[in-house]
Amino acid sequence: MGVGTTYVTKAQLRELLGVNTFGLRRVLRREDFPASTKDRPTLRSRFDEDDDPVWNATEVYRWAAHDHDFAHRGAVLLRTDPEDPAPGRWAGAHATAQGPATDWHTDIGTIRLVHTDDSGAASAAATALVNDPAGPGDIVVVCALFGDIGFTGPALVAADTARPDIEYEAQWGRVVQLAGQPLPWWPHRLRLPELVLAWRPATPVVVTDVPVGDRETALRRAARNPVFGPAARAALTATADAVHNAHVEGTAMDADIFGRDRPGRGHPIVIAARPDPHVHCVPEIEDRDLLSAGWTQVAACPHPDAVAVLHEALYVVPPLLPFGPITTAPAGAPVARRWARRLAVCDPTAAHAALTDKPVDTFFVDPLTGMPALRTAPDDHDRDATWIFYAPLALPAGADLAKVTLHGTVWITTTDEQVHPAPCTPGRGDHLWWGDGYGDRATEASYVLHQLLDHPTRSVTLREHWQHAPEPLTDLLNREHPDGTELTRATLLRTRMTPPRGH
Template sequence: MIAADTAQPFLEYETQWGLVTRLVGQSLPWWPRALRRSDVISQWSPGAPVTLAEVLPDEKETTLRQAATVRWPDDAAKTALVDLANSLRNQDIDSLDSEIRIFAEHGGSPHGDPLLIAARHRTDGYPLPRTHDRDLPAAGWRAIASSQLFEAYEPMEIGMHYAADLLPYGPRTEVRLRGPAAGRWGQQLTACTPTAVHAVLAGDAHDVTFYTDRTTGIPIVRKGSSRDGTWLFLAPLQLEDQGAQLESVILEDTVWVQTTDGRIHPGPCTPDDHLWWGPGGGDRPTEAAWVISQLMDDISTRVSLADHWHHAPAGLTKLLNQTRGSGTELPRAVLEHARTQQVDGTS
């Protein structure tokens, strides 16, 4: 227990819950974190019934619900905002239930000194309804991401953290402008008016320019000068480059894919994964190996990284687990050969 003297509340000290319980001669009240508010605590007195109180929305939920009142061009945007707000509230309620259960069962002291749950949340109407059709909120987040409305910025920032799997993009990626692969890629990009997702990527940076990749549709922000600047973008989920094949892979800050039609792309990924190569601790670059293997079969496939440590070809994983200089290019023939190898290096 963290305690403080009411006369000098800035002076805190630690004591044992059970010790204070024995000194006052009765059970001590405890409030879960989400209900630890003066309006709730003031309702308690010895012998009083458990207080039933509402869990107040946090700043994220308030922002989402307020944004849902905006007149969006696409109704799916409102659905996406309300759905995420309800999801966050349900998660808060679940966390509160778990906290109460843990402290009710294991609170107090090992000697059995009791702990009194002084407040619980209202259960009427919970859990809040969720949208079961994944396509609808996904369409909503696409609309928000591409919006140029001022009101789209804050919900987009929240959505990139809590609804990443519904966005039409992969993980946040940053690469150096000076790299040869990144430089070639930059020549394929088109300058554009910033959208909500561009604004979130740019953050509080000042020297920025906004682009889009016409092939993959991903948003890109150029930060800083050509000498020490970076490309900041959300990786593509797939390379819709029909008719082309993977020609080579370039390892330069991220995995770059060069195709037979002369184009270059950042390697596609999934929202919760990353493409990594080189030796390091117990990690192995199975994500990159499995992505490359899928692209070798079909350049336009929407890559999956489920159980990548089981699916990644052992030879490709071994190839990518070696230390390599930035800009190393691995031709398709090298990749094909590695893909046929077993862990011990025999074909």
């Protein structure tokens, strides 16, 4: 989650600062005033003149809070502290559309803290208060969680009820100072309405189970489905256990990290809930071959439960899946056409369904590698047909690398004249990249080709590719090449033998 960006025109700037045209001219001449911008592509239709400048509302709002003349127009939680503020007090808890909230009455008014890290929650909650027939009452600012930890405690996003459309970053320590006491905080998975709404100052920490999430529920439901064999059920159960353990361990770790003392600040946070330490993590199956075999069965199954959990597996256990990353290539590329000639039409499987959510009429499989593939039709924007497929984990046995073709991705032609997408490791990242401009990503392709030149049918690895990739091959692949560029085996071997730069 981050602070939402809002832009204001000159007219809106006058209204924000409470000045007339002449007063705005004086403000705009000040060296410390935020600069304007004309780069507002998402807002152009809202203005009569495309060349009219606009200002980042958050920057202006922050500036005003620190300026003597405009502080009363600026961000509430960024203004100068009141002198000798009276200790604040807890003012109750409320259910809101954005999530459970705790209120704190302070010398500057009531501060509402919504316990969510959803994007835009602070502005949405403040807007809801303003639009309520009863109005915001004495609530002057709404805070929501940023999802990270700052110097004084959990990072906050704030929106004032005076300007609910403008969000800004606020300090947890500032709210603690105004409230006169540490504030309660719940780990993400224990940020439950029933826990937040039941909390009171001095309430002992609640020790509770971590709720089961949708991902774990889907995996366990599939594991009970008799359509799957023993290996698949074991893999599904093991993955559900791993998800459960990760949630428990992650929740406990968050409570420990956020609950630590801050240098010079003591305990600005009350950890309101922790996972039960007596509920141990579920023992996990460690037979990797069994789990890989199980996920291979799931990927080949057409059942809706297989489709649902394979989507989850792409996030949770990609190393156990029988294919590399999802890859795209233009269907009109000559190298893709040569590869596609051997593809066989097949019935759809869960692996096909995970490739895309677009309508597809025909499903394919590569008979040499077993990789599922789809071809999308040209769309309404005149985009050409596209192949979507999984990269293989290895090349078939029986032939060596003969040449490499660069078109959309990296392709391998073997000495038996078969074309393959270059093999890669399992995962959700991009397939092998080439071309100039993106740091060391070409080291991945360089390291894969380095391995294929010596061991063409062995599964490749990308472990520490930035360290082990031959520098001359990386330099070659870091250049811009026209689509369809071919690099022969001899070129690759000669390049690999070239002394690195500086030698």
